[in-house]
Structure formats: C-alpha cells, structure tokens
Amino acid sequence: MRLFFLTTLLLLSFSLTAQTVTQPPSGNNQKCEVTQYIGSLVKVTINYSSPNVTGPNGQDRTGQIWGQLVPYGLTDLGFGLQNPSPWRAGANENTTISFSHDVEIQGQKIQAGTYGLHLIVEESQPWTIILSHNHTAWGSFFYKESEDALRVTAEAEDAPFAQWLTYSFTDRQPDQCTVAMRWENKKLPFTIKVPEMTEVYLANMRQELESTAGFNWQGWNQAANYCLQQNTNLEEALTWAENAVALPFIGQANFNTLSTKAQLLYALDRKEEAETELQAAIAYPGANSFQIHVIGRQMIGSGDTKMALKVFEANHQRFEGAWPTEVGMARGLSAVGRYADAVKHAEIALSQAPDQLNKDNLVQMIENLKAGKDVN
Structure with missing residues (x-):
C-alpha cells in the first residue's frame, strides 16, 4: 500500500511538473x-x-x-x-x-x-x-x-x-x-x-436550398433572382424559379415568383412563355404599381424596349394613371423613340410628383425629351 501511494505520488508530481500556465x-x-x-x-x-x-x-x-x-x-x-x-x-x-x-x-x-x-x-x-x-x-x-x-x-x-x-x-x-x-x-x-465569386455564392445556395432555405418559396426565388441579376446559371435558375412558383406544399404563384420566372424566360429567349408569365404577374391581385414599374425598368435595362413599353402600358391601365405609372409611360415611350408622346406623360407625372427630388428629376427629363434624348 505504501509503495502504491509513493508511486502514485511520483506520477502525480511528474504530471504536475509537465504542466504549464498561461503567462504574459x-x-x-x-x-x-x-x-x-x-x-x-x-x-x-x-x-x-x-x-x-x-x-x-x-x-x-x-x-x-x-x-x-x-x-x-x-x-x-x-x-x-x-x-x-x-x-x-x-x-x-x-x-x-x-x-x-x-x-x-x-x-x-x-x-x-x-x-x-x-x-x-x-x-x-x-x-x-x-x-x-x-x-x-x-x-x-x-x-x-x-x-x-x-x-x-x-x-x-x-x-x-x-x-x-x-x-x-x-x-x-x-x-x-x-x-x-x-x-x-x-x-x-x-x-x-476570389477568382470565381459567383460560383462561390452558387455553390453555397445549392447547399442552403437542400436545407431550411429550400422549405419556403422565398429561398428558391432569391436564388433564381441572384442568377438573373448576374446573368449566369440561367437554366438551373429557371428550375429554382419554377420551384418557387409550384413546388408541392411551398410553391406560391405570386407577383415576385411569377415575375422572376418571366424574366428568366426572357433571358433564355423563350419570349412567348415569358410574356404569359409576365401578364400573370402584372394581373396578380397583390401586385402594386411600384413593383410593376420596376419590372418595366428592368426590361429596358435588358434591352427589350418593346416589352418594357407593354409593361408600362399595362401598369398605367390597371392603376388608371396613378403615380408612378405616368413616369413609366414616359420612360417606355422614350425607350422606343416616341419622345413627343413621352413628354405628355412626363408633364402629367410632374404634376403628380410627391416630392421636390422627383419634381427636379422630371423637369430635367422633360428638357431631355424635348431635345430628342432618351431618358433611360
């Protein structure tokens, strides 16, 4: 017993002397x-x-x-x-x-x-x-x-x-x-x-969509929209957009999902399908004039000026010329070179403008349109 105690004490002593403490x-x-x-x-x-x-x-x-x-x-x-x-x-x-x-x-x-x-x-x-x-x-x-x-x-x-x-x-x-x-x-x-930053985001999105982000339409729609904005991975993005619209139990055909799908179809040059989806988005009961106006601006940005004008016209008709649909008409008509018609809508928009910043912008827009300059 004494030998066991001494041996244990020696082992403990060795163990203690081998330890170090944190110092400055x-x-x-x-x-x-x-x-x-x-x-x-x-x-x-x-x-x-x-x-x-x-x-x-x-x-x-x-x-x-x-x-x-x-x-x-x-x-x-x-x-x-x-x-x-x-x-x-x-x-x-x-x-x-x-x-x-x-x-x-x-x-x-x-x-x-x-x-x-x-x-x-x-x-x-x-x-x-x-x-x-x-x-x-x-x-x-x-x-x-x-x-x-x-x-x-x-x-x-x-x-x-x-x-x-x-x-x-x-x-x-x-x-x-x-x-x-x-x-x-x-x-x-x-x-x-980071040499391929877009690929880093896409790889991460694919992982996230297999987890909780994939159990709601917002995750699929956000991933599809990212690809749309980056003009990359469009085929897979369309699949994501379709999931956002119609995936069982979670898909939802609302303005956001339908407009995302429509824009991806346009980017893939599937214009007839795109127009059908876009009309559904514009007609969606919850859509407001500002959301539709943004779609028109995006169409101009993508170079599809004729379709942009159709979007602005549908917005103007649905909301009966309320702000900002007159601004949209001015931009849409300008985009297709119809400057005189655009001036008329811009002048109406000036009378509706809710603040001084918008008024100043519209005054400049009208001057440019009268000079035959595109305002987009």
Whole structure:
C-alpha cells in the first residue's frame, strides 16, 4: 500500500511538473487577430503577435527595424535548422493566414486552409511573401523552402509611423480585398481575390436550398433572382424559379415568383412563355404599381424596349394613371423613340410628383425629351 501511494505520488508530481500556465506574451508582443469577409462568405483571418518599435527594455528602435532587427534577405537565425530563413512577419509563434475558400494572392492561386506567413524583406526591391504549409512552428527557426505553398512579390511603401506592427484590410471590394502590414515607417500591401465569386455564392445556395432555405418559396426565388441579376446559371435558375412558383406544399404563384420566372424566360429567349408569365404577374391581385414599374425598368435595362413599353402600358391601365405609372409611360415611350408622346406623360407625372427630388428629376427629363434624348 505504501509503495502504491509513493508511486502514485511520483506520477502525480511528474504530471504536475509537465504542466504549464498561461503567462504574459514573450517580449510583451501582444497577440492579435484580424478577420475580413470578402462578400458574405469568404473569410480571411490573420493571427500574429505584434512587436513594438520600442524595445522590451524601453529602448527606442526607430530607424533600426528594417535591415537590422528585421534583416534584409534571408538570414541564419542561430537556432533550429540554422538555414537562411525569412522573417516570421510578426513576433513569437508563426504569423498565420487562413482562407475559408480558394483565393488568389497577387494573382496566384492558393487553396483554402491555414498557412504560415513569412516575408523576405528587401532594401530596394519587391518583398517576397511566402505562405508555408507549416503553420504551427515557432517563428521561422524551422522554416523549410520545401514546405512553401506559395511565393509572390509585393512592393513595400513608405508610410506614416506605426508604433505596433499591424495587419489591416485597407480596401474592400465585392470579390477582393487588400491586406496591409504596417510597422515603423513601412507598409506592405497585397491583394486577396476570389477568382470565381459567383460560383462561390452558387455553390453555397445549392447547399442552403437542400436545407431550411429550400422549405419556403422565398429561398428558391432569391436564388433564381441572384442568377438573373448576374446573368449566369440561367437554366438551373429557371428550375429554382419554377420551384418557387409550384413546388408541392411551398410553391406560391405570386407577383415576385411569377415575375422572376418571366424574366428568366426572357433571358433564355423563350419570349412567348415569358410574356404569359409576365401578364400573370402584372394581373396578380397583390401586385402594386411600384413593383410593376420596376419590372418595366428592368426590361429596358435588358434591352427589350418593346416589352418594357407593354409593361408600362399595362401598369398605367390597371392603376388608371396613378403615380408612378405616368413616369413609366414616359420612360417606355422614350425607350422606343416616341419622345413627343413621352413628354405628355412626363408633364402629367410632374404634376403628380410627391416630392421636390422627383419634381427636379422630371423637369430635367422633360428638357431631355424635348431635345430628342432618351431618358433611360
């Protein structure tokens, strides 16, 4: 019994001495994380430890960062593999960058995943950005070129003083963003782009339509409308639109679903079917003049000016010339070159205009129409 107790105590002692506790970050280089979405789905995250221009002992290292604290080119760090190595692009553990989807960095493809981020800093030429498959190492001490996933270059720029090394997203577009690393008096921007953003959304929509979004007509209609607006994947989108109209238990033939289906049929050059669906949409009891007006504007945008005029005429007749159907008539007639007739409707619309902004726009519209200019 005594032996068992001693053995247990020794094992417990060994176990306890093997444990570590959380302490302040090495060198007081605070951990940081920054995340940016490209669009609604593609997530980019950078994890890093942020060194200070002021050293741990309070020394001012301004002017001693680039080329000294951070050497130019590759250097033997005196530990680990002791091979010429890049900079860890931060402090302490690997700086890492993660992508939820496949992207392009500086125009070069990289697969979704997490990568160690390293830099080869240069004095008078572009810097090299390295993404390594090894993202769990401490710093660059065990960096191996054979583990590179990607190498690209970017131009470093002079920048306002930054006390702490910081990564930020300085430009954000629907399908790309710009990341900038800033420290002391330098900035390194580089771009991350989603090469097929539309396909990313479509793939996600297909998944969502197999889940809760597929159990209501709104989900199918939204997916079909997205394809319509992007002018892509139209055949599958028509199937989605038909589901929104008539899928058992959830389909609903309302203005939204019928008009979406009609516009997809137009886009697929199935005009007779499209006109039938559009007439059903316009006649739908719940449709209002503004909704129908928007369809007419969309028809003009797609180049089908004759059908646009038919939509505006049906709207004008159904709502007996109420606002904004006179505006629609002016636009529809202008689109087919009947400017004198368009002026008459625009002048009536001016008398109906609900606010000064609409009045000002209509005054300008009338001037253009009288000069023989299309107002669409």
